[in-house]
Amino acid sequence: MSAVQTGEIITFFILAPLAVIGALGMVLARNAVHSALWLILTMLSLGVFYIVQAGPFIGMVQIIVYTGAIMMLFLFVLMLVGRDASDSVIETLRGQKVVGTLLGVGLAGLMATGIYQATRDYTVVGLEAANKDGNVQGLAKLIFTNYVFAFEVTSALLITAAVGAMILAHQEKSGVKAVGQVAKMRERFLPGNYPGPKPGPGVFATSNSVATPAKLPDGNPSQRSISPILPTRELTAAEKADKPTLTGGA
Amino acid sequence: MMPTLADFGKDVWWIVLIKVLAVFVFLVVMTLFTIWYERRVVARMQVRPGPNRNGPFGLLQSLADGLKLAFKEDIMPLKADKVVFFIAPVISTICAFTAFAIMPFGPIVSLFGQKTPLQLTDIPVAVLLVLACSGLGIYGIVLSGWASGSTYPLLGGLRSSAQMISYEVAMGLSIVAVFMMSGTMSTSEIVKAQAESSQTTVPDVLGGWSFTTPNWYVVLLLPSFIIYAISAVGETNRAPFDLPEAESELVGGFHTEYSSLKFALFFLAEYINMVTVSGLAVTLFFGGWRFPGFGPEHAINQGWLPVLWFTIKLLIALFIFVWLRGTLPRLRYDQFMRFGWKVLIPANLVWIVVLAGIKTSQNTDNLLWAIIPVALLLLGALFWPSKKKAVEVPMEKQVAKRPAGSYPVPPIDLEVPVSPRARRITAEREVV
Numbered sequence: 001m002s003a004v005q006t007g008e009i010i011t012f013f014i015l016a017p018l019a020v021i022g023a024l025g026m027v028l029a030r031n032a033v034h035s036a037l038w039l040i041l042t043m044l045s046l047g048v049f050y051i052v053q054a055g056p057f058i059g060m061v062q063i064i065v066y067t068g069a070i071m072m073l074f075l076f077v078l079m080l081v082g083r084d085a086s087d088s089v090i091e092t093l094r095g096q097k098v099v100g101t102l103l104g105v106g107l108a109g110l111m112a113t114g115i116y117q118a119t120r121d122y123t124v125v126g127l128e129a130a131n132k133d134g135n136v137q138g139l140a141k142l143i144f145t146n147y148v149f150a151f152e153v154t155s156a157l158l159i160t161a162a163v164g165a166m167i168l169a170h171q172e173k174s175g176v177k178a179v180g181q182v183a184k185m186r187e188r189f190l191p192g193n194y195p196g197p198k199p200g201p202g203v204f205a206t207s208n209s210v211a212t213p214a215k216l217p218d219g220n221p222s223q224r225s226i227s228p229i230l231p232t233r234e235l236t237a238a239e240k241a242d243k244p245t246l247t248g249g250a
Numbered sequence: 251m252m253p254t255l256a257d258f259g260k261d262v263w264w265i266v267l268i269k270v271l272a273v274f275v276f277l278v279v280m281t282l283f284t285i286w287y288e289r290r291v292v293a294r295m296q297v298r299p300g301p302n303r304n305g306p307f308g309l310l311q312s313l314a315d316g317l318k319l320a321f322k323e324d325i326m327p328l329k330a331d332k333v334v335f336f337i338a339p340v341i342s343t344i345c346a347f348t349a350f351a352i353m354p355f356g357p358i359v360s361l362f363g364q365k366t367p368l369q370l371t372d373i374p375v376a377v378l379l380v381l382a383c384s385g386l387g388i389y390g391i392v393l394s395g396w397a398s399g400s401t402y403p404l405l406g407g408l409r410s411s412a413q414m415i416s417y418e419v420a421m422g423l424s425i426v427a428v429f430m431m432s433g434t435m436s437t438s439e440i441v442k443a444q445a446e447s448s449q450t451t452v453p454d455v456l457g458g459w460s461f462t463t464p465n466w467y468v469v470l471l472l473p474s475f476i477i478y479a480i481s482a483v484g485e486t487n488r489a490p491f492d493l494p495e496a497e498s499e500l501v502g503g504f505h506t507e508y509s510s511l512k513f514a515l516f517f518l519a520e521y522i523n524m525v526t527v528s529g530l531a532v533t534l535f536f537g538g539w540r541f542p543g544f545g546p547e548h549a550i551n552q553g554w555l556p557v558l559w560f561t562i563k564l565l566i567a568l569f570i571f572v573w574l575r576g577t578l579p580r581l582r583y584d585q586f587m588r589f590g591w592k593v594l595i596p597a598n599l600v601w602i603v604v605l606a607g608i609k610t611s612q613n614t615d616n617l618l619w620a621i622i623p624v625a626l627l628l629l630g631a632l633f634w635p636s637k638k639k640a641v642e643v644p645m646e647k648q649v650a651k652r653p654a655g656s657y658p659v660p661p662i663d664l665e666v667p668v669s670p671r672a673r674r675i676t677a678e679r680e681v682v
Binding site: 037051067072135192 | 331334373374375378379381382385386388389392393396411414415418422435652653654655656657659
């Protein structure tokens, strides 16, 4: 009944290798961000497969949801391991790589043969009936009638997981209260604090170094004008001398 | 003839090729035009002429700028991730172009003897395609920020990903109301749904009078449109939501390290995205390519003329983008996030529930009696005062409470003396 069309075959044979390459690249890439990018390739290919196989809604949703999900993965990579993180090639368990590869290939082989055996003499039926009123409408009808309970329970589960993750990850800073703008302003004007901006260093006068202090009206150097992280240095005689404006141009 | 979903997928291959080329050319020309348009409009708002040297009214200015940009030196930063650095602008641009594939330009016309709708293609989930493309397009920005190997682009990229995650949700939710009203996600059918005006009768409880419902969803679904408009500005990284490329904070944001053609691609993608969200707004809320006030069979809505109506509507929408940029300062990052999550999304959810209630009450009689008390109860709960107001201390007491030795503040009843110049101006005015 649903004969495979030429366009579908062409799409499959272009995208299937890409999906496999993406999956392999995701496993083999050293850099965690590159892994995430390979994963996007695989997910996009899967999305197109769904669309080609008369499931446009699930295909689009696959793309939209997985872009957001992989974006989150991307952020986690950035936050947890930093920008330049790469896998180390040192084995923590002896022989782990060989055993892991063997087991992986074995599992893939088992699953592939299993699926192949199960679907070999399969005739696909019921696509027209399922998409009778349109793909989206058919899906909506199923989700909100037969499967409404499973659907709602799944959403509740996801929300619980999200809230739980937030509670576990959120660290309450004990004893430190958030300081509001009003409190900060009051603090600024308390006795012993100078509310104005600090004077700039004396870079415009006799030296162009930010380590040269500005001079106060009485001629003393202003310590406030120098950043505390700068090393102190000995001033030259010219820098120490009063400015011509103070000495009357002499 | 108004196209429906059934009219698509029947084109000959060379018709498809012509349409693809037409969409590509339309977008590139629109980009060149919009850059000029934006510069002229902003200039007008700031009382200066704007570009007016190259070509009539300076129309060729953006072409000249584009050529110059393409011939600039292409710089690859030393610490950049070379492949991703190259891929990022390509992703942005491809997604921007793809999203326009489902934009309806007009009705079914005759093209070299073939009857074909003026739209590249349409699928049952067309609007979702735009969402998917805009979602993928932001990868271009995030990856460019990451791959540049420099601090400011990384910050811009991170901001952009947060912006995507929050404003995509608001945008998607605002479109849900349109789907509920039209019962479809295909753009051509949404345009068709807005062509049919319908008589609506108020329930007998409220008088039983009837009126003609306006066709455009901007009238029927005004809250959705407002939320869509706001999140569209956020999606396209335009002022006042241009945090990923905040030039006064992050130099250029995600594209700080980009130059030459790669930068040009980002530029192109940003303007195409603007055109796309404007086109989507026109399609979803402003009746698409149809001229208002005339039936779908009227000559004004037939043939090639609707392309003009679509473009005019598009330019008006783009003008609003430029207007916003010329008027509003950039939002602070935390305010921006709070606005998205705590205002737009909850308001949207409430509106969807209200709309669902209205639609259900239209289908079922006497349900209004059940809905009104529930709605009143919910409104009451929403506006119930939650806590007592803090007692306000007068300013004099606050000042008196300050510890001794505090920095001197001016007296509260200080009268600032009027400057002599100001007095002169007042005097002159009194004479007139």
